[in-house]
Amino acid sequence: MLNTSTQAADTLHTTLKSARVMQSVRFHGPGDIRVDEVEEPVCGKGQVKMRPAYVGICGSDLHEYTAGPVLIPEHPHPITGSTYPASMGHEFGGIIEEVGSDVTHVSPGQRAVVRPTIYDGTCCACKQGKYHCCENIGFIGLSGFGGGMSQKIVAPAGHFYALPDNVTLEAAALIEPLAVAWHAVAVSPFQPGDSVLVVGGGPIGIGVVQVLALQGAKKIMVAELMDNRKKLCTKYGATDILDPREVDVAQRVHTLTDGVGADIIFDTAGVEGALAGAIPACRAQGAIVNIAVWEKAPVIPVNKLTYNEVRYIGSALYDEGSFLDTIRAISTDQLKPADMITARIALSEVVDKGFQALLDHRDQHCKILVDVQS
Incomplete structure (x- = not known):
């Protein structure tokens, strides 16, 4: 049994850990996206904590900005229980900072990409193995578990995939949209x-x-x-x-x-x-x-x-096979996403140089990446 002084120290450590704050880009309503200071999430059993590196701004993010909430839940999401204000960003990778005691497929210090799709595993589509067609589909960066446009994120471990050494963290931010394209060709x-x-x-x-x-x-x-x-x-x-x-x-x-x-x-x-x-x-x-x-x-x-x-x-999103095929194709230089990146911006610039730039100057941009740690 732990003595009381040890218990007190552990309690203090947990309190200090959970009291840390960080910056996160959050949706508050149409036309209202803010860089907020929020509590840094704590990593627990079955979870992974990541330090996001680069995050792509997606067309669905723009829909939320101009006309949301669309996919962002107004009422508690059936899987995550989250509502807005919601942390944004679902196209991203980063550095693993911490893993739960039962997590073995990724480790601290490793580079990884996030597959953001959230599914319940119990609906008819999920029972058929079509998890990307889940009746309660959700997304990290829209529906809960935080978002990539945050200095830290904690989510269930199954969302994290180790990156091959030759796939850059910038390229990692393109894996998700390229997996959408890969899957569309695969189902055709x-x-x-x-x-x-x-x-x-x-x-x-x-x-x-x-x-x-x-x-x-x-x-x-x-x-x-x-x-x-x-x-x-x-x-x-x-x-x-x-x-x-x-x-x-x-x-x-x-x-x-x-x-x-x-x-x-x-x-x-x-x-x-x-x-x-x-x-x-x-x-x-x-x-x-x-x-x-x-x-x-x-x-x-x-x-x-x-x-x-x-x-x-x-063609709905992508299955895990398409996601993994996309990682392999980038790793083997069959897909070369670097030229799709038309700007890199800081977290503090996400509204003016990110969302508004894509709306006002679409003719100048393909994919804008947010450099979260800059």
């Missing part, structure tokens, strides 16, 4: 030699272009408006860039494919007019894969899908 009927149209050349669209080029697409056509994104798509393997202001996208696709049409269309834009214009570009018995998260439900010309027996497929 894509075959090497296919001709593909990608609608939207943002970070996910550029990721899809990279994966398609790696896996042997014959033609990679991208419908995009912004010059900087056109250049990045070309750099990463796009064979043809189609500006909808200058050409009829469907007609141009048919011309480029000798009248056949695209075997597969990947929609990363989530814009009704762009989707309606792209559907006629698909060949008979082709497929359209939706990756976009739509802010409001679109009107879809279903008859055009029916008459040509075009399959419309949803």
